[in-house]
Amino acid sequence: MMATLLIALPLLVGVLIAVSPQRVSRSLALAGTCGIFLLSIWAAVDFPGWGTTKWGLMVDAPWSDTSAFTFDLGADSVAMVLVLLTTFLMPLAVLGSWTAVTTRRREFFAWLMVLQAAMTGVFLARDLVLFYVCFEFTLVPMYFLIAIYGSTNRAKASLKFFVYTFTGSLLALAGFLYVGWAYAQEYGAWSFSIEALAAFARTGLSATEAGFVLLALMAGFAVKVPLFPVHTWLPLAHTEAPTAGSVILAGVLLKLGTYGLYRFVLPMVPAAVIEWTPLIGVLSIVGIIYAGLICWVQSDVKKLVAYSSVSHLGFCVLGLFALNPMGLQGSVLYMVNHGLSTGALFFLIGMMYERYHTRDMGSVGGLAKVMPVWSCFMVFFVLASVGLPGLNGFISEFLCLIGAFAGGAGGAYPGLLGPWYAAFAAIGMVIAAMYLLMMVGKIVFGQLREPADHHAHELLPTDLNAREIAVLVPLAIGCVVLGVAPWLATDAIAGSITETLSLYPEAVNAAHDLMVVAR
Amino acid sequence: MSDLLHMTLASAMTEADLARFLVLSSLLFAVGLCGFLTRRNLIVMFLCTELMFQAAVIAFVAFGRWHWDFSGQVFVIFILTIAAAEAALALALVVLLHRRRNTLDADTWTELHE
Amino acid sequence: MSLLSMLSSSVLTAAPVPVADVHQAFDMGWAGLILWLPLLSLIACGCCAMMRCTSKLPAWITVGSLAGSFVTAMFLYLNYEPPGDVVNIVRWIDLSWVGGGFEANISFYIDSLSLLWILFVTGLGTLIAFYASEYMETDLGSGYCRFFAGVSVFLFAMSALVLADNLVLLYLGWEGVGFASYWLIGYYYTKPEAVAAAKKAFIVNRIGDLGLALAVYLCWTSFGTVQYDELVTVIESGDYARMTDDWSVAAIPWLLMLAAFGKSAQLPLYVWLPDAMEGPTPVSALIHAATMVTAGIYLLARMYPVFLLDGDHTALHVVAWVGGLTALLAATIGMAQYDIKRIMAYSTVSQLGYMFMGLGVLTTYGAAYHVFTHAFFKAALFLTCGAVMHGFAGQLDLRKLSGLRHMKGWKITSYAMLIGCLCLAGFPFTSGYFSKDAILAEAFVTHGPGFQWLGFMALFTAGLTAYYTFRVWFRVCAGPVSYEAGDDHHGDDHGHDDGHFHPHAPRFAMNSVMAIIAIGALVAAVPYFMDSGVKGGWIADMVNDSTASEGIPAVRAAADHAADHAHGSLFGYDPHVAMYWVSGGVGFIGIAIAAWLHLFRREDAVSLRRALLSRSATAWLPRAMERKWYVDEIYHALIRAPLWVGSHVLHGIDRILVDMVLVDGTAKLPRLLGRWVQPLTNGTVHASATAMAGGVALLVIVVLLILHLGVFA
């Protein structure tokens, strides 16, 4: 019931916004998202899956007695964490677009709510078709958010975003359908239960089949993540999207890709994963370094942060494919942390853009002089993003890297990557410092530079107002809390991760034999 | 006249009968399609769609006769409805477009592009 | 487990399994105050900034809390019993799974080594914060808050670094101090040089951090733990050997070295430290001289057992040579600089080189002692430089200042600086004399590749040190009175209203701190004579209880290592004895040359330089020294420029090859194909209709052929 509400309420609010007058739409959206957030908190408090392998928020609702599709919902702790991330970011996204959206406001917030419903649906679906429908449906609202409210190049960006990710997920669909078809061949009836399909795929597919299924799924999810060679839609989409769009895109939509990897790729085709992990690891690392270096020479600050997402998500994928508890924990944490810190960076850039109407670091800079509060937040979130210990980014990066490091033939701990992977990926830490500090050095510090035709915003003060601070403070609190008490999250998701890794028996057994801890 | 209102008894249609009507229908449809694809005059293109409607009408009625089920003919009534509605709207649009560009050439209207 | 019950378990529940030697000090939670007080002060400073406080309140808060930290550290010291305590403070990273776990909590490992460090860190921190309360007064307001917040962050991070019981928390402190350094170097954020220097410091340190991170990973994979106490146990047990490759354990020292060389400004990563002088001077004194830069030495001392695992001590030999070379290089650069703060910076690099040399030649005790004395005398030097800078509107050029000791109000400054200089120059019976000798002598004692030569090189460097140190003092404090103002006119109370510049002598806070620290620098010689069972006095005592005890000569001898490390000799004498004379002599020579060139006949210095420059055979020498051996330029050309160009190339590849050709090209492929077949995609109604109808027709035919006629079956 709770799960259904979490999906249905945003839709309802969206409809309500669509039919109510323009002037109340943003208040409605704020009230709705806040309400849903409280609801998700309530759901989280009762959630039975924390720290265990149990599932919660179960809804079993077949569409009909004969239909193979169902409306089965439920969440393990990883999905729940991501649902919480979604519901947490949405009110902030609404609040962040309070004044930024001036035209067609009603549609904007309605689409935002639809987007929330789709994203929550992705995380909560236990039925493959439901998952896929929601997964694809996230594209539609996002497409409109970019195409209507984006900046100059929005038409191209939105189209590219849509077509690119859609093509990828069509390939994933082909993979899914193949698994479904093979299942039907085996058992004589179709089923789209994710659990059943995964259980079947682990044993029922030949090595070649599993390899192709892996490639198909990777095609879908890697584009979404985005992994190195298929990342080029992201900078464009991020740059052109409105602030809330960028935040949601970075905060949640990219996580759909990593969540897909976690939910489907790892449990479905372990044998193929073991075979292909080195390649995926290499792609992640190339992405980390390549995107990081590209960030370093950007002059558009939003593009910089967008490329940094490519770089950061490389760590996330690396941790995921480390296939050991540290890596997987780190990866899931990374999903949350990246959502918080990069989301906040996009908010900050949006706030700057609202005042100066430029994102070019050449024409605006030294803002610490006139916008001290903004600058404080900027530096704070940049540090969170750089991975300063004590803030959230560090923990996840550290765990991903140590996970990747510990694996490998010579390592003491299971997993398929190894020290060299981690060593090269760790260069990304230095590069991250290079480009993010370059950005801070240009736009926050230095002599004050403002665009020639700049004049004060008619509604907003020079520095942040209370509303904008209210957007950033929860994110900052999130960063600090996850930075100093990461066990909150790691304890919570430990069970699910153990469950996922139990499918990699040889690796874990090897670990058990090799573990030598002098306790 | 009485035949129109009262029952006429007929033997069952043979497959050859039905096939003839259907082939006629197919050919008419194809010719209409061909016209639609080759003609550039918007009005003639619409005429061609009407031709395709005619083909559909024949097929509907022929099948209805085959099954002795009159919903085929009922459907034709709906086709007529749609055709009438389409004629009203589409022709209004055509006139509008014609006013705008002063031509009936469909090739000048490429807004569907991209 | 529900969320609520999880929240209630926030207090550390599962204590690590106690290791036999180490006490579990559960009743010492108050030790956490050392961390929490600076944190509170940070928050308070933030609140002050928010309330637009324009008084000195942030300074008093900071000084108060740092003093609190110091007192807590004192209590810790007084309660300390060897060999050490683990104090759990807060649960942090704590993973567990079937068959294993990863644990790195915010816990303290209190042994003598960490106590030694935390005592001088918090003590000097308090004093320098007090000094800064006056020094920074021209920036009262948000800048003042920002400064003291930065100092608080630094003290927090440094305490975490020093007290950490595991490498991850140490890493937190390690990066934390780097960040604090970034914050404070970039304090004058409108100055492009300051911003660039801050960035440089952070990034260069990040390279070191990379090494530390990898070392942490390696420790974890090799030894299965990142906690010191367990680490030591594992190393002693030798169990690790069967689960790791040889290379992994062997690689740890090298990675740690990278980390230490980054943080402690050694070759090849020293370049950030001189630039870091863009920060306010108290920062230079606290972070870039006394405390933070010694973190590298602390790290190596802490991880000393890992270095000793390799029987050949290859890693340590490299440490020694890098330290020695850095010391020499920095000293030669320092000789030729005119900015007194830069000179001090290079001297810091040079002295840190000595400390590494000490670690390398197996005298952790000497290194620790030098850290300790250096903290005082270098702080004194920087603080006096700061006083000069403060009083003369940012003037730092030693050619434009003279005779300070004859001016009213500058006595304490001058003599504090003299004490600092004497210690730095290794003048007999000052603290620096004893600590430096402890290192130099050991270079002759220990056997290693060319350590004899290393020793002579270090001696030569000591002479250079004496020279450039006194060059500063003779120029600035001695000689006839003359001065020019700098160009930094912050605050107009000493402005040019009458067309004449009034220097602005330090007042109570600065004077008192300079005096205390100068006295401290002198007194720092005393621990050497505090006999406490081990030769080397109190410092040796403080190192003896720790992981670094292998590096105490006396301990080594006692442990019958004497056979392995047969005493070398210096001019036929026992180096320990000979060094008292030799190093004193070298110091005197350096001071004498400085006195000749910079006190009595200053014109000789100018003509000497001119003479060197006029001959093409020698002209490169002063030029290269003044331009810092072109190291920055070389780095720029070898690393940054190629990287910059490479990044642009990558960006181009990304935009053109990956995006335009591969992605957009693929997207256009179907359309191109379509165009090739027939103009179906020109967007007209006809084209779409043709495509649609043709597609449907084909589909119908294909389906029929397959299903009904079995054509393709």
Place this chain on the structure above:
Amino acid sequence: MPGLLPLLATGVAALGLLLILLPGPVAVRRGGGLVAIGGVVWLMLQTGAMPGDDAVAALARQAAFVVFAAMSLAGAVQMISQQRPVYSALFFVLVVLSTCGVLLLLEAWFMAFSVVIVYAGAILITYMFVLMLAQQASDADHIGEIPEYDRRAHEPVAGVIVAALMAGGLTLSVFTGIADLPKPADTTEQVNATATLFDHLPRMREAALAKAGVPEGTEVTITVIDDVVHAVGGGHEVIIPTEDLPGSTRQVGWDLVARFPASLEVAGVVLLMAMFGAVVLARRQIDMGEDALRASAGLDVIAPAEDEGAAS
């Protein structure tokens, strides 16, 4: 492969059509006409070769069908090949009329006439109006000259290929699929259906019973005995003659209101919306017309290519 013969036949017919459509000498176009007719006749002959055809009994209907079919196809080809849209429309009228003939052959009386009324009477007239309106306005200076877009076909090859594919596909499906259809309704079923409907129409029933001499108020049941409708009950057993039974028009009417009432309503709504739409569009036409008025009054004409935003 006999199954592919229909495809071949449509191919021949398509070739003829292509020859007609392509610009070329008259002889070639006529030859094309002959080829097209030949293709169609071949196709029709193939239908005659199908099993179950009682050629003699159906001869008359076949002859009529061939005439109507030929007329409609020829009309259709003429319609799409005429250069002047007005002729196209007129040929379309021919198509509609001959289609009506075909419908009559199918005993769809009502449909046949309503198609004539609605199409030839109403829709085609609208087309003619629009054509004239457009033609007049566009070629004010060269009246009588056929515009280029009417003279040149658009991608005739592609169009004909697609149309041939479509025709081939459709006829192929006819030929392959017809055997799978359920049996056609024979006389018995037709009579049964009629009798059932007859039972449902009280006024017609009463009238028929009265005519057959059954006293009013007698309980009778309608049954079919030997394909003849009887009314049985109260000691009576009378035959209901064919002319008293409901014909196809009544059947259609009954189906329309009894089986598809909702669709009927929807159709009404569709028409209503179309009317609204036409009115809305017509209002724009008035706006547009103002341009011409302005031009005639010597004012600045808002460029016709401009959006309606300029006019409003």
